[in-house]
Amino acid sequence: MTHANRRCAAVAELRLPPRPVSSIVAAFLLFIPLAAMAHVEGGAAGGLLSGLGHPVSGLDHVLAMVAVGVWGAQLGRPAIWLLPVVFPLLMALGGFAGLMGWNLPAIEVGIALSAVVLGALILGQIRLPLAIAVLIVAFFAVFHGHAHGTEMGPDANAMLYSIGFVIATGLLHAAGIALGLIHRWDTGRVILRAAGSVVLAGGLFFLWGALG
């Protein structure tokens, strides 16, 4: 009996179904370079991890980015995908401005206001014309991007930081869209409006702090 046949027989005996996907995931996890985790992340690993972590490091950012996805889902097509396309582009423009040292007034106020406005729009299930919705999201995205741009560490790997940063932002939007899909059910619509009120309350809290 060959090795392969012996293995198949063993699998059959143990009644274990072959799981190629699990094996692939396990192999993938096995190959993650743990050496970079044994000390303070730097270089490439630090750049990617820092970029992935930055958008989720502040609750004000998280609230707004998830809210963009939720509001897009409430509005339906084409806003459901257009808003999450516009946000990273304009956020990157804000980040570019921040990196170049171009100042924007009242950054923290703008970020807090984004949560207030988006929370209110979700709470009220307000359906604005697509162009207006895009303009609102684009306007606030610049503030978020600017804040991130000015906070980027000088020692991080620029490319990998940016990749991680954009991916994390996109995944937050995707989480918002996934949450927003419950909009098709009556109970879901109520839950989404409640979520909007939470975003609104969070925004007001951060606005209070920014103005204080």
Added chain:
Amino acid sequence: MPRAWAMSGVVAILLWVGPGVARAHLVTSGLGPFYDGALHLLLSPGDLLGVLALALLAGLRGPAAGRLAVMALPIAWVLVGMVGLGVPTVLEPSWPGALSYMLVGVLLAANLALPPWVVGALAAGYGALHGLLNGSALAAIGAGWPELLGIVTTVLLLTLLISAAVVPLRAEWGRVVVRVIGSWVAAIGLLVLGWTLHGAA
């Protein structure tokens, strides 16, 4: 077939997340200069992003655009790369590279109805720019045409596989995902451009 695609994807991710500290010179694959070059492209996220965005754009614009891009990109890359090999100047590849894939990302996200010849010209221009950057960088570190051929072969295979995967996409959500990737590539390009100019300031 889906399993093969999954395996290919996992292998690509593994190669991509590999340590990138060796970007100042070619990673030694142990298989010779051709494979050193092939591996180099897979370990260079900036180059990969551009090829990815261009292949997605070509695929989204249909089979004619895809065929042109598959031919124009590697041919321009290798021809101008040969010229670059004769110019061993250490160019700063960050800002023109970032600008180029940012623009391709914007075109992809915008889903402009570009005619096939425009996509082909875009691919040729992109290949020429990166071929020049690659060629001169290779010459500066004492590498030569085998490494360049390795890079171009990877470019050809990636462009072929990615555009061929996108051409038959008909579902709206699938095409939207492609455009979202374009917006991400554009955003990354803009941020890297900011970093580069920030560092230069």
